[in-house]
Amino acid sequence: MTSSIKITNLDYYYDDYHVLKNIDFTVQQGDFFIIIGPNGSGKTTLIKIIAGIFKQQKGDIFVFDKNLQSYSRKKLAQKIALVPQMISADFPFTVKELVLMGRSPYLGLLGLDKQEDLEIAKQALFFTGVEEFIDRRMDHLSGGERQRILIAKAICQETEIILLDEPTAALDLAHQIRIMDLMEELQQKKNVTIIMISHDLNLAAMYGNRLLLLDNGKIASIGSPADVLTFKNLEKTYRCKLLIDKNPVGQYPRVNLVPKKFINSSSFLRNEDELTSPTMHHSFRPSLPDLKVKKF
Amino acid sequence: MALNRSSIIKRITIVSLILFIILIIAILAALAIGSTSTGIMPVYHALFDHEDANAMTSAIILHLRLPRALLAALVGAALSLGGLVFQAILRNPLAEPYILGISGGSAIGAIIGILMGLSRFPGVSLLSFTGSLIILFLIVIISSGHSILKKDSLLLAGVMVNSFCSAVIMFLISMTQDSRLHNIMFWLMGDLSLADVNQAGILAAILLPCFILIFLLSNSMNILLLGKEMALTMGISVKVITLTLLITTSLMVSATVSNCGLVGFVGLVIPHILRLSLGSDHRVLVPACILGGGAYMVICDLMARTLPEQGEMPAGVITAMIGAPIFIFLLKKSKI
Numbered sequence: 001m002t003s004s005i006k007i008t009n010l011d012y013y014y015d016d017y018h019v020l021k022n023i024d025f026t027v028q029q030g031d032f033f034i035i036i037g038p039n040g041s042g043k044t045t046l047i048k049i050i051a052g053i054f055k056q057q058k059g060d061i062f063v064f065d066k067n068l069q070s071y072s073r074k075k076l077a078q079k080i081a082l083v084p085q086m087i088s089a090d091f092p093f094t095v096k097e098l099v100l101m102g103r104s105p106y107l108g109l110l111g112l113d114k115q116e117d118l119e120i121a122k123q124a125l126f127f128t129g130v131e132e133f134i135d136r137r138m139d140h141l142s143g144g145e146r147q148r149i150l151i152a153k154a155i156c157q158e159t160e161i162i163l164l165d166e167p168t169a170a171l172d173l174a175h176q177i178r179i180m181d182l183m184e185e186l187q188q189k190k191n192v193t194i195i196m197i198s199h200d201l202n203l204a205a206m207y208g209n210r211l212l213l214l215d216n217g218k219i220a221s222i223g224s225p226a227d228v229l230t231f232k233n234l235e236k237t238y239r240c241k242l243l244i245d246k247n248p249v250g251q252y253p254r255v256n257l258v259p260k261k262f263i264n265s266s267s268f269l270r271n272e273d274e275l276t277s278p279t280m281h282h283s284f285r286p287s288l289p290d291l292k293v294k295k296f
Numbered sequence: 297m298a299l300n301r302s303s304i305i306k307r308i309t310i311v312s313l314i315l316f317i318i319l320i321i322a323i324l325a326a327l328a329i330g331s332t333s334t335g336i337m338p339v340y341h342a343l344f345d346h347e348d349a350n351a352m353t354s355a356i357i358l359h360l361r362l363p364r365a366l367l368a369a370l371v372g373a374a375l376s377l378g379g380l381v382f383q384a385i386l387r388n389p390l391a392e393p394y395i396l397g398i399s400g401g402s403a404i405g406a407i408i409g410i411l412m413g414l415s416r417f418p419g420v421s422l423l424s425f426t427g428s429l430i431i432l433f434l435i436v437i438i439s440s441g442h443s444i445l446k447k448d449s450l451l452l453a454g455v456m457v458n459s460f461c462s463a464v465i466m467f468l469i470s471m472t473q474d475s476r477l478h479n480i481m482f483w484l485m486g487d488l489s490l491a492d493v494n495q496a497g498i499l500a501a502i503l504l505p506c507f508i509l510i511f512l513l514s515n516s517m518n519i520l521l522l523g524k525e526m527a528l529t530m531g532i533s534v535k536v537i538t539l540t541l542l543i544t545t546s547l548m549v550s551a552t553v554s555n556c557g558l559v560g561f562v563g564l565v566i567p568h569i570l571r572l573s574l575g576s577d578h579r580v581l582v583p584a585c586i587l588g589g590g591a592y593m594v595i596c597d598l599m600a601r602t603l604p605e606q607g608e609m610p611a612g613v614i615t616a617m618i619g620a621p622i623f624i625f626l627l628k629k630s631k632i
């Protein structure tokens with residue numbers, strides 16, 4: 001396996017504020033890599049540094065074993081694509097115009113597209129299931145549709161790495177799962193490396209093969225979902241009461257929030273045990289009726 | 297599917313051809329209509345058939361109306377293109393060189409130049425360019441930092457900068473005692489009546505390279521509209537391209553202002569109408585703004601010199617009377 005992204009001893013300051021501290025990790029080609037962490041822990045900054053938007057003050061980033069600084073903007077755009085949370089619709093492009101812009105790293109200054117570029121764009125729209133919108137205007141589409149079109153644009157850019165900044169944040173449940181399934185398909189069928197920020201720890205557990213937990217600019221934990229999503233790790237970083245059990249769907253770790261009114265309810269949560277032996281929580285289950293969920 | 301390499305070129309060609317024909321019709325109308333003679337035949341005689349021509353009428357058409365129409369076309373083209381570029385870079389459909397005070401800044405420079413007794417080219421033009429750059433710099437500083445996307449704060453900054461410029465202009469005018477006063481006042485309101493062939497030629501020599509440069513960057517402008525960060529990840533050198541576009545636009549605006557004063561709102565009306573009918577692809581919009589803005593300005597100037605029963609009024613009066621209500625309409629319609 002080759003590494004797509006390798007980060008060594010990275011530090012980033014915003015003015016005097018030390019946003020990222022001694023970050024050091026590697027993402028392998030074909031990983032579904034999800035960055036999690038509380039607000040302000042530096043997730044977005046990290047992804048923007050990988051995208052070449054911000055420049056770190058210390059440390060190096062290697063994209064396919066070549067220093068990111070040695071890539072030209074255009075060459076980097078052929079390796080890494082970014083899917084933002086949303087884009088402004090002040091200047092409404094059609095879906096076709098927007099997705100074709102994904103080809104611009106391969107085209108000349110005027111971006112004159114050839115027939116094959118249109119084919120790639122159409123395939124990308126087909127892959128994300130929005131090909132019927134090709135002649136519609138972006139501002140006439142819903143949030144979920146727009147997000148899939150932005151993903152189609154990233155696919156059209158034909159990069160080996162796709163970065164996503166909370167792509168499901170503003171979407172309803174059906175659209176969330178659709179986007180995640182889509183990214184998984186992309187990772188498995190086309191061996192694209194997915195690096196995603198997510199606030200949804202349960203989605204992260206179900207889709208990510210490796211998770212990175214950031215806490216206040218430092219790596220708190222990195223590894224498989226089972227290694228990272230432990231009571232000990234999460235309580236320390238998120239500083240709130242949580243209950244971690246097994247998701248009946250696929251046996252992934254499942255993170256449950258515990259409202260204040262239940263924190264002292266001893267039948268529900270055995271706080272002392274948790275603190276002394278955190279490993280118990282993998283097998284810990286609440287005294288609630290066991291939910292059987294059909295596998296699908 | 298029709299879209300292939302030739303299709304975007306085809307679209308640019310068709311749109312340009314239609315607008316070019318409209319521009320030619322507008323120029324012919326400007327040549328044909330006037331206080332001394334009206335009709336298309338004298339124009340034909342003056343341009344192509346010199347034997348049948350009435351010497352007096354031909355002279356008016358060739359030496360008064362033609363340079364004026366060409367100057368109007370250049371000014372309209374530069375101002376609407378300037379509006380288009382500002383709207384794309386500031387991502388604000390209401391941005392325009394006049395509203396943002398860029399025109400005002402170059403007017404201050406130009407007036408200082410006139411009062412110092414410099415020649416129109418290069419002295420006045422250079423001072424005018426300097427003035428527009430200073431205001432541009434100011435606007436960029438005010439609107440960057442945190443709130444470049446906030447429409448109201450950018451426009452308010454522009455309005456304030458513009459009022460300041462107006463105050464400085466009034467101050468400079470009030471210090472002027474001699475006969476230049478009337479000329480400055482008239483020129484300020486956007487006056488094309490002093491056009492001659494040389495002036496149109498110099499302006500064309502400055503503007504045409506700017507037009508070409510902006511057209512070459514039109515696809516980058518499309519991508520910039522997706523946002524600065526998106527553009528960076530799509531291979532665009534955002535800083536270099538933004539700076540090139542802003543400086544080129546200031547050069548165009550100051551060149552037109554030092555030639556014919558403040559003509560407002562052209563850069564708002566034309567890009568807006570064209571965007572409504574042609575969409576957001578700047579590879580089409582840039583040539584369309586050049587040709588359409590030219591035609592619009594020729595017609596506005598024609599109205600300015602034919603509507604009053606005696607004499608004429610500055611073309612800037614007409615563009616403002618059409619443009620200001622459209623601006624208010626747009627402001628009311630935008631959801632922010």
